Amino acid sequence: MKLLPYGDRAVLAELADGEEAMALEAALRGAASSAVGALVPAARTVLVVAADGVPLREVRELLAAVRPVPLDPADDADEVVEVPVVYDGEDLEDVARLTGLGRGGVVEAHTGQTWRVAFGGFAPGFGYLVGEDDRLHVARREESRTRVPAGAVGLAGEYAGVYPRESPGGWQLIGHTDAVLWDLDRDPPALLRPGVRVRFVEAGG
Amino acid sequence: MSATLTVRGTGPLALVEDLGRPGLAGVGVGRSGAADRGALRQANRVLGNDEGAAAVEVTAGGLDVEVGGEGVTLCVTGAVCEVTVDGRAVGSHGVVRVPAGSRVRLTAPRDGLRCYLGVRGGLDVPAVLGSRSHDVLAHLGPSPLAEGTVLRVGSAERPMPGIDHVPWPRSGADVVLRAVRGPRDGWVRDADVLTTATWTATDRSNRVGMRLAGAAFEQARDEQLPSEGVWRGAVQVPPSGEPVLFLADHPVTGGYPVVAVVLDEDVDRAAQVRPGESVSFRWVEAP
Numbered sequence: 454m455k456l457l458p459y460g461d462r463a464v465l466a467e468l469a470d471g472e473e474a475m476a477l478e479a480a481l482r483g484a485a486s487s488a489v490g491a492l493v494p495a496a497r498t499v500l501v502v503a504a505d506g507v508p509l510r511e512v513r514e515l516l517a518a519v520r521p522v523p524l525d526p527a528d529d530a531d532e533v534v535e536v537p538v539v540y541d542g543e544d545l546e547d548v549a550r551l552t553g554l555g556r557g558g559v560v561e562a563h564t565g566q567t568w569r570v571a572f573g574g575f576a577p578g579f580g581y582l583v584g585e586d587d588r589l590h591v592a593r594r595e596e597s598r599t600r601v602p603a604g605a606v607g608l609a610g611e612y613a614g615v616y617p618r619e620s621p622g623g624w625q626l627i628g629h630t631d632a633v634l635w636d637l638d639r640d641p642p643a644l645l646r647p648g649v650r651v652r653f654v655e656a657g658g
Numbered sequence: 659m660s661a662t663l664t665v666r667g668t669g670p671l672a673l674v675e676d677l678g679r680p681g682l683a684g685v686g687v688g689r690s691g692a693a694d695r696g697a698l699r700q701a702n703r704v705l706g707n708d709e710g711a712a713a714v715e716v717t718a719g720g721l722d723v724e725v726g727g728e729g730v731t732l733c734v735t736g737a738v739c740e741v742t743v744d745g746r747a748v749g750s751h752g753v754v755r756v757p758a759g760s761r762v763r764l765t766a767p768r769d770g771l772r773c774y775l776g777v778r779g780g781l782d783v784p785a786v787l788g789s790r791s792h793d794v795l796a797h798l799g800p801s802p803l804a805e806g807t808v809l810r811v812g813s814a815e816r817p818m819p820g821i822d823h824v825p826w827p828r829s830g831a832d833v834v835l836r837a838v839r840g841p842r843d844g845w846v847r848d849a850d851v852l853t854t855a856t857w858t859a860t861d862r863s864n865r866v867g868m869r870l871a872g873a874a875f876e877q878a879r880d881e882q883l884p885s886e887g888v889w890r891g892a893v894q895v896p897p898s899g900e901p902v903l904f905l906a907d908h909p910v911t912g913g914y915p916v917v918a919v920v921l922d923e924d925v926d927r928a929a930q931v932r933p934g935e936s937v938s939f940r941w942v943e944a945p
Contacts, residue, residue, distance in 0.1 A: 457841035458944040460891050460919030465841045478684075493683040493887025495911045500887025502680070509945050573686035574885060574911030577796050580686075581885070617686075637786065637798075643685035 456516060462490075463502040464512055471583055471611070474499055475571055476521035478647060483522065486515050494572040494647055496581070524569070532649050536615065537656035538563070538606050542626035544594065548608060551591045551625075559627060560655060562588045568613055568651040573643070578617035578635025580645030589613065597623035604629045606653070613653075615645070630656075661727035661811040663777070665803045666761070669720020672803040674781055675774075675906075677710035679789035683887065683910045690793035693865055693906045693929035694772055697736035697827070701776025704733050704753055706818045711780030712790035714803065716773045718932075719766035721803075723775075729757040730811055731778035735824055737770025737930055753822045769829055770930035782812035794865045795907040833931055835903075835924045836942045837893065842883065842915030846875040846895055849917045852939045857901075861933040866909070867894075867902040868928055870937070874899030875917065885911040891920040893939075905929055 454477065457465040468474040478494035481501065488511040490504035503512045540560045542548075549556045568582040593609040598621060601607075605616045607624030616622060617634035634644050645651065665672070675698065678691025692698035692715055699709045714721060719739050734741045734750040741750050742763045748754045750773065756762060764773055783790050783800045792799040803809075843849035855873035862869045875895045888894065888911060892904045896914045903920060905928065918939065920928060931937050 458838055458919070459841055459889065459916075460838050460921060461945045462891075462922045463889050463919075465886065467841075491680040491683055491689065491889075493889070493910060495886040496884030498884075498886040500683075500889060502889055505677075572885075572911065573684045574909065575686060577686045577798065641685070642787070645685075647684040 454516070456513070459500060461509060463500055464509065464516065466499045466501060466516060468497055468499070471496055471571055472524060473521065475569070475647070476523050477519070478572070479522045479524070480519050484515065484519060488512055488515055495574070496572070533567070533652060534644060534649055535652050535654055536630050536632045538628040538630050538653050539656050540628040542606065542628045544625040545627045548589070548591055548625050548627055552589060554588060559589065563613070563627065564653050564655055568653070570645045570647050570649045570651065572647055576617055576620055578643045578645070579614060580643070580649070582613040582645070582651055583611060584613065587611070591625055593623040594625055597621055601626065602629070604631060606630055660813065661725065661730045661758075661777070661779070663723040663730070663809040663811065664726055665723055665805060665807040665809070667720060667722035667805065668803045669716060669718055669764070671717040672721050673715045673792040674712050674783055674790050674800040674803070674809070675715040675792065676712040676790045678791050678906070679787050682787060686910055687787065687796055687798065688793060688908060688910050689890070690789065690791040690796070690799065690907050692774065694736050694774070694926045696923070696926040697772070697774045698776070700824045701733045701735040701774050702780070704819065704821050704824050705731060705776050705778040706814060706816045707776070707778065707780050711776070711812070712783060713774045713776040713781060716764055716775060717771060719764050719773065721764045721775060723762050725756050725758055725760045725762060727758060727811070729755070731755050732762065733776050733824065734764060734773050735776065736773045736827065737767035738826060739767040739773050740765040751824050751826050769831070770827060771932045772929060777811050778818070779812040779814040782810040793907050795909060827930065828927070831935065833927050833937045835928055835937060835939050836921045837918040837939045838921070838942060838944045840893060840916040840918045843917045845877065845879050845883065845915035846917050847878045848876070851875050852893065852901070852918050853941055857937050859931045859933050859935055859937060863933050865905055865907040867904045868931060870901050870903065875901065883913055883915055885913045888912045888916070889919070891922060891925045892916045893918040893920065903928055
């Protein structure tokens with residue numbers, strides 16, 4: 454773990470890979486330290502922000518003492534969410550070609566592995582999901598769409614995701630779901646939260 | 659009967675803000691809250707409220723409210739503007755008792771951009787995910803104020819602190835912001851462009867960030883940076899090379915290099931810089 458400067462209120466912890474970042478985020482979340490005001494997990498990093506009035510030194514001390522919790526793929530303690538998907542995305546043909554899997558192979562790869570929410574961002578309720586292998590790793594679209602509908606299921610780089618609401622976006626769209634990703638009247642509002650595991654299942658179109 | 663504020667005019671943008679909703683980054687929700695946090699705290703302290711009580715953040719003046727119910731005790735902090743009660747000037751940065759039926763108006767600030775209208779008892783609007791802050795990026799929280807909006811005033815739980823004025827802010831002109839080198843300063847050819855150029859806040863600035871023009875950073879790498887956490891004060895360099903200084907409603911994560919991070923206290927000053935005004939930076943050691 455490398456600690457990078459981030460002003461007078463935060464430290465950016467950089468890890469070797471996404472797994473390590475998830476393990477550190479899980480450990481820090483578990484420690485529930487009063488020194489921490491916010492945790493921002495991301496692809497290879499965790500931004501650790503000091504709570505108001507707490508000196509940054511205490512955050513550094515916490516980071517020196519914390520023991521990351523390695524993620525056990527067999528661990529069934531974490532919640533598993535099933536997301537039904539109709540595989541009718543506008544980029545499904547492109548993804549089939551880019552991955553060399555064919556349409557059926559894409560669906561099989563998407564439904565045949567357990568995904569895990571690594572971090573959030575982009576919009577409330579949007580989770581970056583990492584899978585078990587690299588079969589579905591594809592570049593983003595060359596051109597972003599100005600409007601991607603809510604429920605669109607996409608791929609970009611090493612991640613899968615579901616758009617919680619209509620927004621612009623550059624992910625490769627392979628299908629759509631009726632699952633509600635974000636609902637302020639639900640507790641918790643986000644269906645996909647860091648650590649939650651996800652299984653996509655093919656729904657009748 | 660408790661007090662109310664009925665909105666009769668909003669100016670360009672008037673929002674309810676408190677100190678935000680930290681801790682929800684994992685589900686894609688940023689902190690948000692007052693852009694000038696120090697000014698909000700100041701109003702609340704002098705009114706005997708919790709520091710994080712909700713107030714109205716008024717951008718570029720123009721707020722006009724009618725006081726109902728029992729009347730209110732208020733204080734306007736942040737940018738220096740003229741405050742009138744039924745047309746009579748009462749001044750900003752002071753505590754004022756306003757009876758029911760009065761109209762309170764804020765002029766455009768003489769200096770600075772954002773004023774905070776705090777009321778004793780705080781604004782009692784429904785909280786969303788634990789905060790009464792409107793987030794313009796996430797579209798969360800109380801709706802922007804509009805003509806006819808009625809804001810309920812909460813009840814005060816502590817005595818007044820017995821201070822009737824708060825210090826005026828430093829001038830918003832020729833602001834020099836202190837910055838610490840950022841985690842990705844090596845991703846641009848020369849991070850010192852930040853401190854050698856004089857920047858102008860463009861009219862594309864908002865609560866998400868202050869967009870700066872005046873020079874451009876040259877990217878030093880071709881590869882893409884994996885998304886990483888963003889926080890208030892981060893100076894991010896997108897492919898155009900013109901930096902963005904993130905303010906209250908910044909995105910949760912971003913994929914462009916952060917080359918500097920402005921000290922927390924100075925982000926409050928940045929939030930008072932108007933579009934078209936100049937701003938410069940100087941490096942300080944990391945704490």
